[in-house]
Amino acid sequence: MSGWHRRYRCDVTGHDAISEVDDGVLGAWLTERGEPAYRVRQIRRHASLAGTCGWSDLTDVPKRLRDDLAVSFRWSSVEPVTEQASADGETRKALLALWDGHRIETVLMPHHGARNSVCVSTQAGCPMACAFCATGEMGLIRNLTAGEIVDQVRHWQDELAAEGDRVSHVVYMGMGEPFNNYEATLASARMLTDPDAFGISPRRITISTCGVVPKIDALASEGLPINLAISLHAPVDSIRTAIMPINRRWDIDLVLASAARYAKKTKRRVTFEYILLGGVNDSAEAAALLARRITEHMRPGAAHVNLIPYNPGPGGFRRPPVERMERFAEILEGGGISATVRISKGQDIAAACGQLKVPEGRAAPVA
Numbered sequence: 579m580s581g582w583h584r585r586y587r588c589d590v591t592g593h594d595a596i597s598e599v600d601d602g603v604l605g606a607w608l609t610e611r612g613e614p615a616y617r618v619r620q621i622r623r624h625a626s627l628a629g630t631c632g633w634s635d636l637t638d639v640p641k642r643l644r645d646d647l648a649v650s651f652r653w654s655s656v657e658p659v660t661e662q663a664s665a666d667g668e669t670r671k672a673l674l675a676l677w678d679g680h681r682i683e684t685v686l687m688p689h690h691g692a693r694n695s696v697c698v699s700t701q702a703g704c705p706m707a708c709a710f711c712a713t714g715e716m717g718l719i720r721n722l723t724a725g726e727i728v729d730q731v732r733h734w735q736d737e738l739a740a741e742g743d744r745v746s747h748v749v750y751m752g753m754g755e756p757f758n759n760y761e762a763t764l765a766s767a768r769m770l771t772d773p774d775a776f777g778i779s780p781r782r783i784t785i786s787t788c789g790v791v792p793k794i795d796a797l798a799s800e801g802l803p804i805n806l807a808i809s810l811h812a813p814v815d816s817i818r819t820a821i822m823p824i825n826r827r828w829d830i831d832l833v834l835a836s837a838a839r840y841a842k843k844t845k846r847r848v849t850f851e852y853i854l855l856g857g858v859n860d861s862a863e864a865a866a867l868l869a870r871r872i873t874e875h876m877r878p879g880a881a882h883v884n885l886i887p888y889n890p891g892p893g894g895f896r897r898p899p900v901e902r903m904e905r906f907a908e909i910l911e912g913g914g915i916s917a918t919v920r921i922s923k924g925q926d927i928a929a930a931c932g933q934l935k936v937p938e939g940r941a942a943p944v945a
């Protein structure tokens with residue numbers, strides 16, 4: 579049974595969206611029109627304000643300038659195509675069209691009024707081919723721009739504003755490997771944390787990687803206190819290589835060593851994501867070995883493990899029984915590693931971890 583399903587009329591045109599234009603270009607465009615420098619910040623602020631839904635809403639900007647802006651820049655780089663809500667109302671998923679017709683998905687997870695987390699995509703498709711992940715089946719179509727990442731947040735921001743609410747957290751766990759699109763990912767995180775724009779606290783932003791080691795090191799040097807999550811998913815290389823081809827390039831020891839460097843340099847705890855696949859990586863021995871390997875690399879308290887029960891998808895895997903998952907968590911805790919079993923929501927609309935995939939397969943251009 580599903581909650582609801584909404585279909586939009588798409589109207590995507592080819593010129594740049596305001597989120598895709600940097601301050602220098604926007605400033606030059608404004609100077610050409612004799613506008614003061616402060617207009618850059620003014621327009622940026624408007625473009626991230628919840629409930630400002632188009633150029634006509636910029637009522638403190640002269641009408642002549644608004645009209646010029648509307649001709650030169652699209653208001654958003656993404657256009658909603660459809661939206662679905664899970665039967666329990668806890669998850670919403672939007673299919674968004676990009677200017678070239680490719681499509682991506684983004685998810686909103688409201689948490690009973692306490693917080694609203696948005697899961698963003700960083701690529702259309704993904705080249706990493708993790709065996710349990712629907713996005714991985716698509717292959718890579720293209721990287722998203724920073725504007726296309728940020729505009730996923732704004733899509734939900736606008737919806738929540740109509741309900742008197744706002745986005746509080748952002749997780750980079752949608753379609754794609756964020757560190758394969760590092761520059762745009764970082765630029766989008768900076769926009770989201772900019773006090774003059776979205777103003778979301780960096781501590782409420784999490785970037786998740788499948789283990790692109792050089793970029794983990796790069797992020798540690800950015801001075802941006804966001805959270806890092808690393809998909810580990812196995813305690814031994816033979817299992818990890820079988821389900822995550824990236825392990826051939828950066829194996830478990832290399833990933834754990836980079837996580838340790840990240841934690842040491844940033845003084846921030848690293849989260850390891852671990853999808854529980856019945857009969858593959860969910861044994862008591864696997865749990866004990868995982869705790870041991872993390873402890874060998876990281877100081878006490880520097881790591882946390884999120885255990886994610888497998889959600890129906892590719893690979894023909896099965897979800898372990900609840901008792902087995904709880905036992906796995908207990909063994910980790912006994913080994914000095916804090917752990918939580920995180921049940922993903924939104925399975926009935928294929929919005930849970932590992933389930934995002936553009937329905938048409940390879941994205942087809944919008945009419």
Ligand code: SF4
Nearest residue numbers: 704706708711714754
């Ligand atoms: S789990 Fe992440 S990195 Fe792996 S294929 Fe899916 S989207 Fe790509």
